[in-house]
Amino acid sequence: MDLAFVILVEMLYAVASLILIGAGLAVVFGMMKVINLAHGEFMMMGGYATITAVNLGVNIFVAMLVVAPLVVGLIGLVVERLVIRHLYGRLVDTMLATWGLSLFFIGLVTMIFGNTTTGISTPIPGFAVGDYQINGYNFFVILAAIALLIGVLLVLRTTRAGLVARGAMQRSDMAAALGYSPDRIYMATFFCGSALSGLAGAVFAPLVGLVPTSGGAYIAKAFITVIAGGPSLVAGLLSSAGVFGIVSQIFTFAISPVIGEVALLVAAVILLRIMPQGITGRFFKGRL
Amino acid sequence: MVEVVLETVALTMRFGGVVAADNVNFKLRARELRCLIGPNGAGKSTFFKCVAGLQTPTEGQVFMRGTETTGWMPHQIASMGVGIKTQTPNVMDELSVFENIWLAARRFHPVAEANRKAQEMVERLALGPIARSTLGRLAHGERQRVELGLVAVGDPWLVLLDEPAAGMSAEDVERMTGIIHELNRTAAIVIVEHDMQFIRSIAKTVTVFHQGAVLMEDHVDRVMSDATVRNVYLGKKA
Amino acid sequence: MPGRFVKDVWVTVLVTAVLIWIMPLLIGTYTLTVLVIYGMLGLSLGLIWGFGGILCFGQTAFFGLGAYTYAIAAINIGESTLPMILAILVPAVFAALLGAMMFYGRLTDVYLGVITLVVTLILFKFMNSTAGPQYVIGKARMGGFNGIPGFPTLNVPGDPDTYIWGDPYFYVCAVLLALVFLLVSALLRSSFGRVAVGIRENETRASLMGYDVRARKTVLFAIGAAIAGLAGALFANWAEIVTPSLFSLGQSAEIIIWCIVGGLGTRLGPIVGAAGLAYLKFLLGQQAVVDNTLITGLILVLFVLFLPKGIVPALVGLWKASFGRRPLGRIHQARRMRGGERANG
Numbered sequence: 001m002d003l004a005f006v007i008l009v010e011m012l013y014a015v016a017s018l019i020l021i022g023a024g025l026a027v028v029f030g031m032m033k034v035i036n037l038a039h040g041e042f043m044m045m046g047g048y049a050t051i052t053a054v055n056l057g058v059n060i061f062v063a064m065l066v067v068a069p070l071v072v073g074l075i076g077l078v079v080e081r082l083v084i085r086h087l088y089g090r091l092v093d094t095m096l097a098t099w100g101l102s103l104f105f106i107g108l109v110t111m112i113f114g115n116t117t118t119g120i121s122t123p124i125p126g127f128a129v130g131d132y133q134i135n136g137y138n139f140f141v142i143l144a145a146i147a148l149l150i151g152v153l154l155v156l157r158t159t160r161a162g163l164v165a166r167g168a169m170q171r172s173d174m175a176a177a178l179g180y181s182p183d184r185i186y187m188a189t190f191f192c193g194s195a196l197s198g199l200a201g202a203v204f205a206p207l208v209g210l211v212p213t214s215g216g217a218y219i220a221k222a223f224i225t226v227i228a229g230g231p232s233l234v235a236g237l238l239s240s241a242g243v244f245g246i247v248s249q250i251f252t253f254a255i256s257p258v259i260g261e262v263a264l265l266v267a268a269v270i271l272l273r274i275m276p277q278g279i280t281g282r283f284f285k286g287r288l
Numbered sequence: 289m290v291e292v293v294l295e296t297v298a299l300t301m302r303f304g305g306v307v308a309a310d311n312v313n314f315k316l317r318a319r320e321l322r323c324l325i326g327p328n329g330a331g332k333s334t335f336f337k338c339v340a341g342l343q344t345p346t347e348g349q350v351f352m353r354g355t356e357t358t359g360w361m362p363h364q365i366a367s368m369g370v371g372i373k374t375q376t377p378n379v380m381d382e383l384s385v386f387e388n389i390w391l392a393a394r395r396f397h398p399v400a401e402a403n404r405k406a407q408e409m410v411e412r413l414a415l416g417p418i419a420r421s422t423l424g425r426l427a428h429g430e431r432q433r434v435e436l437g438l439v440a441v442g443d444p445w446l447v448l449l450d451e452p453a454a455g456m457s458a459e460d461v462e463r464m465t466g467i468i469h470e471l472n473r474t475a476a477i478v479i480v481e482h483d484m485q486f487i488r489s490i491a492k493t494v495t496v497f498h499q500g501a502v503l504m505e506d507h508v509d510r511v512m513s514d515a516t517v518r519n520v521y522l523g524k525k526a
Numbered sequence: 527m528p529g530r531f532v533k534d535v536w537v538t539v540l541v542t543a544v545l546i547w548i549m550p551l552l553i554g555t556y557t558l559t560v561l562v563i564y565g566m567l568g569l570s571l572g573l574i575w576g577f578g579g580i581l582c583f584g585q586t587a588f589f590g591l592g593a594y595t596y597a598i599a600a601i602n603i604g605e606s607t608l609p610m611i612l613a614i615l616v617p618a619v620f621a622a623l624l625g626a627m628m629f630y631g632r633l634t635d636v637y638l639g640v641i642t643l644v645v646t647l648i649l650f651k652f653m654n655s656t657a658g659p660q661y662v663i664g665k666a667r668m669g670g671f672n673g674i675p676g677f678p679t680l681n682v683p684g685d686p687d688t689y690i691w692g693d694p695y696f697y698v699c700a701v702l703l704a705l706v707f708l709l710v711s712a713l714l715r716s717s718f719g720r721v722a723v724g725i726r727e728n729e730t731r732a733s734l735m736g737y738d739v740r741a742r743k744t745v746l747f748a749i750g751a752a753i754a755g756l757a758g759a760l761f762a763n764w765a766e767i768v769t770p771s772l773f774s775l776g777q778s779a780e781i782i783i784w785c786i787v788g789g790l791g792t793r794l795g796p797i798v799g800a801a802g803l804a805y806l807k808f809l810l811g812q813q814a815v816v817d818n819t820l821i822t823g824l825i826l827v828l829f830v831l832f833l834p835k836g837i838v839p840a841l842v843g844l845w846k847a848s849f850g851r852r853p854l855g856r857i858h859q860a861r862r863m864r865g866g867e868r869a870n871g
Contacts, residue, residue, distance in 0.1 A: 035636065086831055091636060092581060093830050096786060099779050100826025107820020216775055220647045227640050258655040265648045269641055273631045340734075366736035378734065380727035391724045394717055395736040438735065 002130030007253065013138040015245030016145035017204070019237050021218050022225035023148055024197030029226050030233045031168060031189045034084060034094050038102035039197050039222050040215025041109075046072045046201025047210045048109060051120050060123045060206075068202030069195035076194020080187055088186070102215060109212040117209040137206060144203050148196070153234050165189065224268035230278020239279045244268065290317040291353070293446050293476045294339065299348035301334050301500075308334040309345070310500035318445070321472050323487050323508070324480045326497030327521055332480045333375065335497065336450050339478075340372045341365040352446065367395070371444035371475070375451050377431045381424035385415050385434050388423060392438035409441045413467065429460035436464065440471055447477045453486040465490055488512070496520070534711050542704040546697060555696040557808060559764050562699045564804045565797040566706055566757040568784040572796030573710055574750035575785055577719065579726030580743060583639045584646030585781045588617035588751035590772035591649070592758025597768045600677040602664035605686040606763075613759035614752045621751030625744035632740075646773055653770035673769030680763045699760055703797070706753055710793055713749070722746050776819075783826045789836025798838055 025039045036042070046068040053063035079101060087094045124136040156162040167178070168185050201218075208214060225244060229236025247267045252260030271279070294316040301309040309331045316322055324332040337343040339350055341362040349358045357365055366372060380388050389409050393402040410419050413433055423431060432452065439447060452468070453461050461483075468490060471477060481487050487494065487508065494511045496503040498520050504511065511517055549558055571585040592613040599609035628641055657670025666674060680695065682688040690698055713719045725732045725739050733739045762768050771777065780803070788799020803825070810818050833840060 083827060083831065092639075093834065095636075095639065096782065097827050097830040099782070100823045100830065103776070103779060103819045103823025104827065105823070107817035107823060111817045111820065219775075220644060223640055224644060227636065256655075258651060261651055262648050265644045265651075268644055272633065272637055272641060273627060276631060276633050276637055342730075361733065361738075362730075363733040363736050363738050366734050372734045374730070374734070378728055378731040380724050380731060382727050383724065387720070387724075391721060391732075392735045394721070399717060442736070 002132055005129055006132045006134060007249070009134060009138060009142075010253075011246055011249045012142050014249045015241050016142040018221060018225050018241035018245050019145040019149065020141065020200040020203055021222045022229070022237050022241060023152070024193045024195075024200060025222045026226045026229065026233055026237050027152070027196060028190060028193035030231065030236075031165060031193075032088070032186055033091060034088070034190075035091065035098070035223070036084075036193070037095055037098040037219060037223075038079070038105060038215075039098075040217070040219030041102045041105040042072050042076065042194055042197035042215075043201030043204070043218050044210065044212065044215040045075060045105065045109065046198030047205035047208075047214065048113060048118075049198065050202040050205045051118055051210065054120050060120065064202040064205070065199065068205075069199040072198025072201070073191045073195030076197075077187065077191050079194075080190040084190060085183070085186065102219070106212050106215065113212065115212060117211050119209045120206050122206040141203060141207075144199075148199075149234055149238065156233070161188075221264070224265070224272075228268055228271050228275075228278055230275075236278060240271075243271065243279070290319070292316065292351075293318050293353055294478070295351040296335075296339065297349045297351070299335065299338060299345050299350065301331075301338055301343065302346045307500050309338065312348070312500075312502055314495070314502070316446075316476050316478060318476055319472060319474070321468075321477045321490065321492060322479070323491040323494045324478065324497060325482070325484075325487060325494055325511075326503070330497035331500035332497045333450060334500075336448060336478070336480050340370075340374075340448050342374070366442075369396075369442065369445050371439035371442055371447040373435050373439050373447075373449045373452060375454070375480075377428070377435050379423045379431055379435055379438075382422055384420050384422055385426070386410060386419045388434055389438045389441050393441045396442050405441055409437050413437045414463075429456045432456060433460070433463065433467075436467055440467065444471075444475050447471055447475045449477065450480045451482060452479060453481060453483045461486055484512075531712065531715055535708060538704055538708055538711075542700065546700050550693070550696070553805070555693050557805070559696045559699050560761070561801040561804050562696070562703050563757050563760045563764060564784070564800040566699075566703050566760070567754055567781055568788065568796035568800030569703075569706065569710060569793070570750045570753035570757060571781050572785050572788070572790065572793065573713075573753065574746055576790040576792065576796070577714060577726060578722050578743065578746045578750075580747055580750075581639060582642045582747070582750070583782070584642035584778055585750070585754055586777040587642070587646040587649050587773060588621055588754035589758040589761070589777070589781075590653075590768075590770075591617040591620060591751075592755030593762040593768040593772050594653070594674070594758075595755070596759035596762045597674045597677045598663050598666040600679075601666040601674070604678055605684075606678060606680045607683045610680070610756075610759055613762075614755045617755030617758070618748045618752035622744055622748040625747035626740075629740040629743045629747075643775070643778070646775070646778055650770055650773035650775075653773060671770060673767055675767040677762070677766075679766060695763070699764075702756070702760065706756070707793065707797070710753075714793070718742070718745075779826075780822065783822065783829075785836075786829050786834070787825060787836055789838035789840070792836075792838045792842075795836050795838035799836065802837075 021043070024042065025036060028034050028036050049068040049071040050060070050063045053067040054060050058067060083097055083101065084094060087097055122135070122137040124140055126133055126135045128134070156166055164180050164185065168180070168182065225237065225240050228244070229240035244264050244267055248260040248264035251263035292315055294314070296312055296314040299309055299312040299314070300307065312335055314335075324335070326332050334343065338345040341357070341360045341364065344359045349356055351357065352365070352368060352370065355368070357368075362372065380391070383391075386406055390402055390406040393405040393409070397405055410416055413436075415430075415434065415437065418426065418430065423434060426434070436452065449468075452464060456464065465486075468477065468479075479490070491508040493505065494508045495505045496511060496517055503520065504514065504517065506514075553561075567585070567589055570588070571582060574580045574582060595616040596609045596613040599612045600606055603609055624645060628638055633641065653668065654671050656668035657672070659667070661668040661670070666677070668674065678686070680690045680698070682690060714723075721732065721737055721742060725737070725742060729739050758772070761772075781800075784799035784803055785796045786799070787803060788797065789795030803822075807818060807822065810816070810821060829836070
């Protein structure tokens, strides 16, 4: 019974982390058809922003939920203005340019913070379930993922900006014809996407020893979660994070964490081979 | 009786709830020239794509020279000796006119023969002066002509053309008509077309599509004077 | 057409000979060797991406596979000839299987990128996790993060006791690169190569002409992997150790950067890009003011934004513009002009 509970929490945690990792990339990809390969570095910088803020005496939750998204969002804004906006509609070129940006940020952070591991302790203590120890922070991650999904859904469903965003997702040319400047929509979208990446990086900061190359661990997972999810933002994230999270946890428990990671990647390859349009391209067409 | 080169049996194509092609039975004999007409969304292009292997029909079968080709890939159908020209010009923009035609010829002939065939085709289509220009730099009419050339160079016995006259000048259309007639000496031809003037100038038998199904099939003059067909085109109820 | 190729061979031989003679006077042969190897790796991606239109984010997977195959086979066999051949074959077969899976599934662009990237990551993670004693192939221990050191290096074929190293090894690598370059040239002049370029230009048209696009792309992908595998084996011999970092994303990115900077759609561009950037990295590694990765990244961004065609095509254009006014050039130009006028008229 205790074991079952632990496994359930671990599974939920795995799914939640994939949702958090993928969210920023999904927003940018879904709205702008831009694949930001510097997404992992955005997360890494969110982590550094959190740690720096905490070390300067800011409350850790404020640092995670306010400082990190703002800082990374602003970095994203600069990147969009300087690089991305020149490359709209050129999918492969944006992938290459953002890959270059990812290397650039790794170098930049290395120069500022040095090539050493930094970290902060988790703000929530662990507790015991029977014979097992559970990390209390896991629940925070799960809650954060749920809150994030609901937040995105609410913004898209109920606000005017969300309506414009949904329109732009379907037909960017039509949005332009209706008088909404695509330039500004894209700018705002990239800001939001980057802020979400920063938030995700901040949430994971207490869990990992942060180094400038930490982003590499995220990008592949984010990439496959989003691509396998397909065109629908929320449904896609939820379904593909669900599949991959559960698959990787099963193998993690059965064999080892490394095999769990490998199983996740193999599952992604198989899934894409069967459903090249992603899960929601196949099943939940037209949903959010 | 002349051999049947293309036949579809109860060919049906559904996209979700929409029936784009509905139970189409179609027969084409060797060296016949057939035009497919119909208003927008009548299903003629869907029918065309199913025959060319660009889409797999939901139900029904396609036969070419007696062989069932339902669900074949385009390259398998082309390899049988079927020349296909799609609606939008499908050419290789960075390659020259000669290279485009050469690639098509090379599929069916060894190198030396392909060189000769491609050269011949370039001359036949009066493309000589622009043979070394890349396709990306050519005007629309010339691109259409090149595409017809690379269809013709494979010596096909069946040619499928989707809107070959679209967006062309009168002079270009005239030249195109000549090429099609020449092709028709050895090949059966299916033409999907909107341009009524072009159809009048080229067609003998016409198949009219309406709402995914075949509405009528007859000589061009009778089709043109038919009241139902007129109504379909003018949007009145059939 | 054959006449042109003969000329190509002579020019390549002559240029190679001159470079082999001059370059060691400027740069140490140890560094030169790895530049040559990277050149070959760049060429492998330049072939499939620049001419075949297949953007592989994981070309380094084949490079690493070649290196590991060589190391493992050399430990087990001793004599280096068979391991070298295996180091070409194993990545080629692996690529053929992977390529068949991708191309027959009609995956394109982004999805191809995802899958090649993910496969590279799988290899990277797997190789890193093989530290335990149970990961053994024959006599070779995989060694996990630390890799495989101490395998026998290249020897004169048939004579396992005479190793090729130092200056002679540089000559071997340089000659091999020239050979691969000529093979690639021949391939591109052949019908297969011309159809490959046709497929890059328009897949639908190529299949409507009757070419099996899936099979041809798979074969080209495997050829690229074979070249990368050879480069990997040569690298293993040069470094005398293979580690999982051969499969790293950073390494993958670098190969792509070489091709972009050098110029896609040219044979020379990726080689020049690889050798040039690798040497730049070597020089930058000797200073500590600016981080190396930062500069690499900046170069990639700037090239994508401002010189997406790469250096070699830009230089060729410049050369034509400044020296292309000889009588012969004028005739060519005039002919092209006339073609253009007709096109517009």
